[in-house]
Amino acid sequence: MREQLYAQCLLSIIINKDFIYTVAWIPAEYAVMGKTLKIKDDYGNWRNGWVVDQIYSIRNQEFVLRHERDWVKQRQASDI
DSSP states (O other): OOOOEEEEEEEEEEETTEEEEEEEEEEGGGOOTTOEEEEEOTTSOEEEEEEEEEEEEEEEHHHHHHHTTHHHHHHHTSOO
16 A cells, blocks of 8 residues: 655635635645645635645655644744
């Protein structure tokens, strides 16, 4: 069985003439610059129109799952 890889990507979407950006780990096979994706939001609804703007790093599933909540610790240690 092949190991699942994920890519950390900058995604953007235009909503009401505003650009919205997010960084997300997506399956590597969908990480293609300029590709339009359908992404599930925080409420479980699918939204079409997210565009892959940048691809940063590619990691295996174990790494992504182990580090998915690191931002919580980083925010607690900063003044943000």
